[in-house]
Amino acid sequence: MSRRSMSPAHGLGIGAFALALVLSILGVPVTSAQGTTVFADRVEGPLPVDAPFDAAWDRARAAEIVLSGQPVTPPKLMEPTVASIRVRSLVDDTRIAILLEWDDATRDESVLAVESFSDAAAIQFALGSGTSICMGQQAGGLNLWHWKADWAADLAGRRDVGDVHPGMPDDVAFPSAGTDDAFAIDGSRAGRAAGNLRSAATLVSSVEDLNAVGFGSLTSQSVGGQNVHGASEFRDGRWRVVMSRELAPADPNDAALRPGSAAATVAFAVWDGSRGDRDGQKSVSTWLALTFEPAPVSLLDIWPFLVMLALALGMSGVMVWYGLRQPDAGLGWPNGRPDGGGGP
Amino acid sequence: MPDVRNWQLGRSMTYPYPEHHPDWQFAFVFNINRCIACQTCSMACKSTWTFSKGQEAMWWNNVETKPYGGYPHHWDVQLLELLDGAHEAAGIDPTWGAAAAGAEAPYGSYDGMTIFEAAAREQPQTQQALGYLPADEEWRAPNIFEDVGPAGRPAPGSLGLEAAGAELPEHKAYFFYLQRLCNHCTYPACLAACPRKAIYKRPEDGVVLIDQSRCRGYRKCVEACPYKKSMYRPSTRVSEKCVACYPRLEGADPLSDGVPMETRCMAACPGRIRLQGLVPIDPDGTWADDRQNPINFLVRHEKVALPLYPQFGTEPNGFYIPPRWAPRPYLRQMFGPGVDEAIARYRAPSRELLAVLQLFRASETVIFRYEIEEGPKVFENEIDGKPWAMYDDTVIGFDKIGREVVRLSVEEPVHQRSAPHPNSI
Ligand code: SF4
Ligand code: SF4
Ligand code: SF4
Numbered sequence: 001m002s003r004r005s006m007s008p009a010h011g012l013g014i015g016a017f018a019l020a021l022v023l024s025i026l027g028v029p030v031t032s033a034q035g036t037t038v039f040a041d042r043v044e045g046p047l048p049v050d051a052p053f054d055a056a057w058d059r060a061r062a063a064e065i066v067l068s069g070q071p072v073t074p075p076k077l078m079e080p081t082v083a084s085i086r087v088r089s090l091v092d093d094t095r096i097a098i099l100l101e102w103d104d105a106t107r108d109e110s111v112l113a114v115e116s117f118s119d120a121a122a123i124q125f126a127l128g129s130g131t132s133i134c135m136g137q138q139a140g141g142l143n144l145w146h147w148k149a150d151w152a153a154d155l156a157g158r159r160d161v162g163d164v165h166p167g168m169p170d171d172v173a174f175p176s177a178g179t180d181d182a183f184a185i186d187g188s189r190a191g192r193a194a195g196n197l198r199s200a201a202t203l204v205s206s207v208e209d210l211n212a213v214g215f216g217s218l219t220s221q222s223v224g225g226q227n228v229h230g231a232s233e234f235r236d237g238r239w240r241v242v243m244s245r246e247l248a249p250a251d252p253n254d255a256a257l258r259p260g261s262a263a264a265t266v267a268f269a270v271w272d273g274s275r276g277d278r279d280g281q282k283s284v285s286t287w288l289a290l291t292f293e294p295a296p297v298s299l300l301d302i303w304p305f306l307v308m309l310a311l312a313l314g315m316s317g318v319m320v321w322y323g324l325r326q327p328d329a330g331l332g333w334p335n336g337r338p339d340g341g342g343g344p
Numbered sequence: 345m346p347d348v349r350n351w352q353l354g355r356s357m358t359y360p361y362p363e364h365h366p367d368w369q370f371a372f373v374f375n376i377n378r379c380i381a382c383q384t385c386s387m388a389c390k391s392t393w394t395f396s397k398g399q400e401a402m403w404w405n406n407v408e409t410k411p412y413g414g415y416p417h418h419w420d421v422q423l424l425e426l427l428d429g430a431h432e433a434a435g436i437d438p439t440w441g442a443a444a445a446g447a448e449a450p451y452g453s454y455d456g457m458t459i460f461e462a463a464a465r466e467q468p469q470t471q472q473a474l475g476y477l478p479a480d481e482e483w484r485a486p487n488i489f490e491d492v493g494p495a496g497r498p499a500p501g502s503l504g505l506e507a508a509g510a511e512l513p514e515h516k517a518y519f520f521y522l523q524r525l526c527n528h529c530t531y532p533a534c535l536a537a538c539p540r541k542a543i544y545k546r547p548e549d550g551v552v553l554i555d556q557s558r559c560r561g562y563r564k565c566v567e568a569c570p571y572k573k574s575m576y577r578p579s580t581r582v583s584e585k586c587v588a589c590y591p592r593l594e595g596a597d598p599l600s601d602g603v604p605m606e607t608r609c610m611a612a613c614p615g616r617i618r619l620q621g622l623v624p625i626d627p628d629g630t631w632a633d634d635r636q637n638p639i640n641f642l643v644r645h646e647k648v649a650l651p652l653y654p655q656f657g658t659e660p661n662g663f664y665i666p667p668r669w670a671p672r673p674y675l676r677q678m679f680g681p682g683v684d685e686a687i688a689r690y691r692a693p694s695r696e697l698l699a700v701l702q703l704f705r706a707s708e709t710v711i712f713r714y715e716i717e718e719g720p721k722v723f724e725n726e727i728d729g730k731p732w733a734m735y736d737d738t739v740i741g742f743d744k745i746g747r748e749v750v751r752l753s754v755e756e757p758v759h760q761r762s763a764p765h766p767n768s769i
Contacts, residue, residue: 074463075539075564076470111561112578113480150581160579161398164480168400175396187396191580194556199580216541218560276477279539279562 035065037289038266040089040096047092050231052240057099060088065268067283072134073215080283081272096257097244098123100268107234108273109149112164117273118150121241125255126265133267133287141213143255145228145243152206152232206230207243211253225251259292266290345464348531349629352654354449357458360472360536365629369550370528370588371661372610372620373642373649375704377668379521379617381407386486388612398579401483404586405525405609411674412489416482419572426474430462440681448630450647451682458657459533459570473533473568493519512669520667525609526573526586527660528552537568549622551588559583570656603744604710616705636713638700646697648689650679665690692727698754699739706750711741722755
């Protein structure tokens with residue numbers, strides 16, 4: 001239709017967009033709505049690496065990150081099981097801590113039954129530029145931090161079949177309970193003998209430190225290289241997981257994070273165990289920037305821009321109002337309201 | 345997805361990886377007709393490989409009672425249902441076209457979908473193979489419904505027994521035992537589904553193994569293996585499966601004298617139902633024409649032993665001589681269209697087949713080649729209205745390096761003690 005009349009709601013939408021644009025140009029964080037940047041804020045006081053619900057986290061800027069399924073390679077997940085996560089980050093002189101928070105109706109922290117899978121979350125860092133988000137590639141690999149609810153629960157003491165099947169015959173356990181040998185004379189734990197971290201007698205962290213250079217290449221760093229600390233808490237249908245690490249370890253397989261340098265490229269993933277999520281069946285973000293930009297100073301410092309913004313908004317309001325009042329003459333329509341289909 | 349050739353289906357099929365074949369393939373023939381479900385095989389495996397913590401419900405070898413039993417519960421019924429659902433959704437009526445039967449399509453050509461094709465048909469394709477993950481309690485009974493069969497339709501007052509319940513060729517009241525282990529498939533679904541590429545097929549013997557250091561316990565293999573022979577071990581948080589007793593296959597076992605030796609579950613069988621071997625494979629994946637290899641003879645020449653559920657599409661390397669008393673439609677669903685011919689050949693075995701059948705459990709050493717020395721005719725009969733004769737031939741088995749390991753005649757030699765000592769020891 002030739003007639004373009006603008007509804008007040010439409011006008012408001014344009015106004016909001018203009019505002020967001022201006023604020024973005026000014027560096028004012030609008031990312032909690034938009035979710036493309038995670039800010040690593042400087043902590044006042046100690047870094048809350050073991051306290052996911054510490055008040056210090058409330059002072060950090062939160063980015064609400066929308067997740068999608070993983071539709072690239074089997075096993076795929078077409079619809080995300082977790083719609084979004086909130087990410088905050090805090091740094092001090094030596095360490096960085098990243099807090100992931102998401103809603104989850106069930107707390108899934110056992111992998112002892114054939115059909116039980118654990119809740120999990122991961123942060124991946126691009127080690128080079130142009131790294132593929134899909135598990136990396138040879139040219140630029142990934143460093144991944146993978147937190148697992150079952151590992152967190154196992155930290156206190158490794159659970160075994162007896163914990164899910166109390167009636168399981170337990171009079172003779174092979175290998176006998178006293179030994180940690182993978183190949184004891186009276187039994188074997190093949191996974192442990194092969195050095196698989198999942199089968200290890202004791203875990204050093206609830207977070208696994210890994211690398212990948214493409215699909216199927218995900219590999220744990222050596223036991224000595226496991227340097228990501230984890231803390232997690234499930235409260236009121238919500239997981240909060242803190243993963244923390246030295247900012248720039250010497251290990252070239254670890255993503256070095258340096259405040260003051262360019263933003264790091266990161267992505268996030270979450271698995272909901274009770275929905276059967278594991279491996280590629282995950283809810284993922286796109287690449288995001290992790291920046292160490294300080295929070296913008298107070299609004300008083302940017303008053304000239306605010307004045308200009310107010311002026312611009314005022315002018316556009318006047319124009320909208322003026323436009324709505326114009327007669328329809330000359331556009332082929334009779335006087336009065338146009339037909340109902342005229343508006344957008 | 346690449347196309348690969350599946351001789352059991354008599355056609356090419358889709359598979360996530362291109363063809364690449366081992367030099368030899370671990371394979372076995374089980375004579376269902378002889379099994380007594382003693383589970384000696386199951387215990388031989390368990391006491392060797394799966395007696396440790398976390399393996400309580402793990403039976404790499406199990407013997408189950410058909411038609412009702414299954415480990416895990418109803419594994420085959422569940423998979424057949426899934427496949428049926430996929431065919432219905434696609435409007436396909438899966439059949440075997442017998443007309444196409446030939447040397448490289450011994451059972452004709454299957455025009456239904458395999459588990460790989462059913463998964464690929466889903467758009468977008470989210471999984472590599474159609475499958476399901478059995479829950480913990482489904483793994484608890486390796487031979488549930490033991491010795492339970494359909495009762496048939498007994499007449500009133502007959503105490504539940506059907507008058508014609510045990511009449512050949514098909515018993516109305518029947519059951520049979522199905523001996524199961526990993527089929528070390530040519531196109532393993534477990535391998536296809538593993539996103540870690542932690543499962544591999546060995547080039548020297550086609551044995552399919554899970555790399556215990558790379559497995560991350562995703563259980564995609566448990567979900568995808570149609571035979572449910574990849575299993576999750578909770579205590580190590582990773583999956584394990586039959587290893588085909590590879591130290592014995594390699595001749596590395598101290599008892600093996602340096603040549604391939606049959607696996608624990610094979611060698612232990614008192615029912616003498618099992619014969620295991622290694623068949624030579626041509627680079628294009630076809631079985632080399634090695635008629636004197638007993639497995640090759642039974643499967644490809646005599647066609648008396650058939651693959652289990654060939655329609656699943658993994659090209660399994662375990663073959664079964666079907667039970668001759670069971671209803672044929674049930675057997676055809678399980679072993680494909682070769683059932684009638686296989687049973688006919690087993691009921692009236694050729695002179696050569698009868699001799700080769702003597703090799704079952706004659707030795708622990710893998711027999712790579714057999715020869716037959718002809719003997720006299722010892723018996724004559726009529727089977728299915730046709731004359732049949734038995735000859736006391738002698739079969740000789742040779743190991744990998746050509747040494748004679750067994751020599752057996754069709755008729756067992758009998759020694760009659762003299763009258764004064766009929767019962768002495
Ligand atoms: S040992 Fe032989 S006879 Fe006994 S159950 Fe196993 S396959 Fe059957
Ligand atoms: S039987 Fe199952 S576990 Fe064994 S090779 Fe085939 S698909 Fe894999
Ligand atoms: S081949 Fe060996 S590992 Fe496999 S089921 Fe038989 S005994 Fe067990």
